[in-house]
Amino acid sequence: MPASRKQRVTLWEFFQSLGKTFMLPVALLSFCGIMLGIGSSLSSRDVITLLPAVGxxxxxxxxxxMSKVGSFxxxxxxxxxxxxxxxxMARDNKGVAAFSGFVGFVVLNLATNFYLTTKGILPSAxxxxLKANNIQNILGIQSIDTGxxxxxxVGIIVYLLHERFNTIRLPDALAFFGGTRFVPIVTSVVLGLCGLVVPLIWPWFAAGITGLGRLIHDAGIFGPMIFGTGERLLLPFGLQHILVAIIRFTEAGGTLDVCGREVSGALTIFQAQLSCPTTHGFAESATQFLSQGKMPAFLGGLPGAALAMYHCAKPENRHKIKGLLISGVVACVVGGTTEPIEFLFLFVAPVLYLLHAVLTGLGFTVMSLLGVTIGNTDGNIIDFVVFGILHGTATKWYLVPVVAAIWFVGYYAIFRFAITRFNIKTPGRESDALPVATPARSGSKSGYNVPEILTALGGAANIITLDNCITRLRLSVHDMSRVDDAQLKAHRAIGVVHLNEHNLQVVIGPQVQSVKDELDSLLRQQPTASDSTPLTV
Structure with a gap:
């Protein structure tokens, strides 16, 4: 691809990049949820009665x-x-982009407040x-709650403005306001105008989201299954975060009055009930889309699949894949990160992955039918203890091990039959000896041989952009033919996903951030060729 021509970003790639940005606030939410869950459960009257020492x-x-910090x-x-x-999403000057995002959000709500005040709707108590106009107090500003x-x-508009104007050159008299300083300035103007339009167009957006929520609600017991299956099917493409955000944070995940305030989104409802002192128990309509639905597959099914892959491996190869499978199970059960296991069979047996997606969705429906009410985001053992056991038997946490055990046996039987019957080349069943990765270089924080990974990617001159999400490297390259999939897998990459002729993802696992940081460091030491486009980090 000629360096002079800017790489065209497809809609698919744009949504992938957008979904990746959700991980930063979602990771914080997961931690805040645990803090809030522990704090609220151990300060509850029921727990103090059962364990007087905690009083x-x-x-x-x-x-x-802990509850206060968690509610942040x-x-x-x-x-x-x-x-x-x-x-x-910004290519350069990321700090300016984030600052402009804050400016844009505040200005949008100030402009909306101005419009409502001019129309005589505000101020009002x-x-x-307030309910008729969907008005809430947002950062101290009475404005329409756009959620x-x-x-x-706002974030997308600010990103587009940042990419267009962060290198702008103004006349000498105005040069002080040029470059990155111009981004928050133009953001204030554009979002200020957008804020005047919000009261006119937002009812249409709200109606669309409400319609989606009604569609899911009308699906009855199949609603959670559609969500759970859809999330797994979108995961290989990195687009699952879009669907998850819609259900967790918008009216599509339900609306409920909590502590006198109307709250929308499955996760938002759950967390609002956690922090509300007058609420006892959790809404089943919200938790049916949360952690509990993942637990049959995460705590039972995938470990069963891993054991089946181990037993189906050639005896001489079992010791080579044991560490890989154990680390995958630990990441799944403890961290709620499933890709290290899923990518072991996704590419060699897509039908098995499709069946796994359906069984994951079925787990959501079964947990809902059983009346289990365990919330949060990850579906791991931490969520099970903090939001299940610590909140008492009202959550019906005791049903989770039973269902997980059934899923374990089911996955084990299905995977073992399919692997042996159709001779699926899961780890340890390859015809050739398993490749042995060279040791990581001294001082490597990731534990991976990152220089060799860079070589397998075609070298520094081949890389256009580099980023990562929770488990994978996301890259754009000049020449895809220079990417050596076999060498990447030999150096412990779990999978390689080719999206098109220039974009790929390398599935690393939980240590992906460290691998990305070391790659970034190597790229700075070995600058790309003079005809390459700038690196995105």
Whole structure:
């Protein structure tokens, strides 16, 4: 590809990049959820009655502090998305992009407040007026609550403005305002104008999201299954975050009155109930889309599939794949990260992956039918303990091990039959000896031989852009023929996904951030060829 021609970004790639930016606030949400879950459960009256020692005033102060800190992520979620999107998508000057995201979000709400005030709707404390116009207090500003969707729109607009204007050159008299300083300035103007339009167009957006929520609700018991299966099917393409965000943070995931406030989105409802002192128990309509649905597959099914792959491997290869499978199971059960296992069979047996997606969706429906109410995001053992066991038998946590055991046996039987019957080349069944990766260089924090990974990617001169999500490197390259998939896998890459002639993803696993950082360091030491386009980090 000629260096002079800018690489064209397809809609598919744009949404991949957008979904990746969701990971920063979602990772914080996961941590905040655990803090809030532990704090709220150990300060509850039921737990204190059962364990009087935790009623000690010092302990209660600690638990209350944990609840307060944990509630932060959910109180300021929209503004975090508005900042994280331009931060993650910007090519250069990411700090300016994030700052401009904050500016844009605030200005949008100030302009909306101005419009409502001019129309005589605000100021008002009448709850009927506020509800009729969907008005909430946002960062101290009375404005229309556009939720996560509004924040995503702000983030995208700011990103586009940043890419267009962050290198702008102004006349000498105005040069001080040029370059990166111009980005928050133009953001203020553009988002200020957008804020005047929000009251006119937002009812249409809200109606669309409500219609999607009604569609899911009308699906009845199949609603959670459609969501769970869809999320797994989108995962190989890196697009699952879009669907997840819609269900977790918008009206599509349900709307409920919690502590006198109307809350929308499955995860938002769950977290609001966690922090509301007058709420007892969790809404099944919200938790049916959350952690509990993943637990049959994550805690039972995939470990069963891993054991089947181990037993189906050639005896002489079992010791070589044992560490790979164990680390994959630990990442899945403890961290809720499934790709290290899923990518072991995704490419060699897509039908098995399709069946896994359906069984994951079925797990969502079964948990919902059983009335289990365990929330949060990850579906791992931490969520099971913090949001299940610690909140008492009302969550019906005791049903999870039973269903997980059934899924374990089912996955094991299905995978073992399919692998042996159709001679599927899962790890350890290859005709040739398994490749042995060379040791990581001294001082490597990731534990991977990153210089060899860079060589397998075609060298520094072949890389156009480099980024990562939760488990994979996301790259654009000049020449895809220079990428050596076999060598990448020999150096412990779990899988390689070729999206088109210039874009690929390399599945690394939980240590992907360290691998990306070391690659970034190598690229700075070995600058790309003079005809290459700038690196995106």
């Amino acid at each position: 000690n005033p010092v302990f209660q102060l600690i638990f209350t502090w 992520g959910f109180s300021y979620l929209p503004v975090m998305f508005a900042m994280a999107i331009p931060l993650g 009448d709850p009927l007026v 996560i969707l509004g924040a995503v729109i």
